[in-house]
Amino acid sequence: MIINIVAGGPENLLPDLNKFTGENVIWVGVDRGVFHLIQRNIKPMIAFGDFDSVTTEELTAIESQVNEMKKFKPEKDETDTELALEWALEQNPERIQLFGGTGGRLDHLFANVQLLVNPLIKGYPTSIYLIDRQNVLTVKGPGHYTIEKKSSEKYISFVPVTINVTNLTLEGFKFPLKDRHIFLGSTLCISNELIDDHGTFSFSEGILIVIRSHD
Template structure:
């Protein structure tokens, strides 16, 4: 199962959502993201939000088109995105993709990146990707991972989410590493590139943010 979640971030940051319309994909709208999905002729299976970012006319349109609508008060402990993501994680899908989660307010951006940590902390097998027009972001716990070269995402960066990432090794990269200790705040692993069709990265402690990007 794949769950695609669209939040209400700026539409000019969105990739072409038609590329993610697999037969087994469930679509989830978050707040104004519900309206953006409907305008693209994608009917979400479920929607979450306080809907304080849509007009009364847009909300009426949403209520008419979406069968399962979970409305919340604006004053609450979780963001609309966290509520939607918790619902998605409970379904135990193979993949969750987050769209509309970048651009606009920086507090929302940092919060959305940190939401990716939940399945990593609980050793859940679900892979979560935060995707916009120029970037794909995901987190990894200690281990060894293969990574494929993609022409449309030339640059690969590795950024510590924890205070330290230990024994980071990069193989098959333009700038290889061997058992390096990377501290929070280091820019050592920004803008690397694969030099072959496949590479590997590994580390023994910490949590790593992996960012695939293109200009």
């Protein structure tokens, strides 16, 4: 099962959501993201939000289309997106894909990037992917990973989340590394590229954001 969550970020940064549909896919809307889904004739199974970013007419349209709505007051500890992600993680999906989580306010962007770390912290096996028209972000803990070459996501960057990332090794890349120590704030691993059909990356300590992008 894959859970796709559409948040209320700028609509112009959304990819073609119809490319992410399928039999084993559940759609979730967050605040104005619910309206984005309805406009594309995609019916979310559940909606989360305080819905302070939609008009009265848009809210009426949302309520007529969505059977289950989780409404919250604007004054709360968690963002609407975090509440939706917590629900999604409890469903134990294969993966979660978050759309509409980039652009606009920087505080929302940084909060959403940090939310990618939650499965690692809470012990869930599920990975979260933050996706827009130009980028795919996810977070990885220590381990050995294979990564596939994609012409649509030519550039691959590795950004430390923790103070230190140790023994980072990149193989099959234009700029390989061997057992390299990377510290928080380093730009050493920005804008790398695969030279083979597949590459690998591994590290022994820390947390990395893995970003795949195109110009």
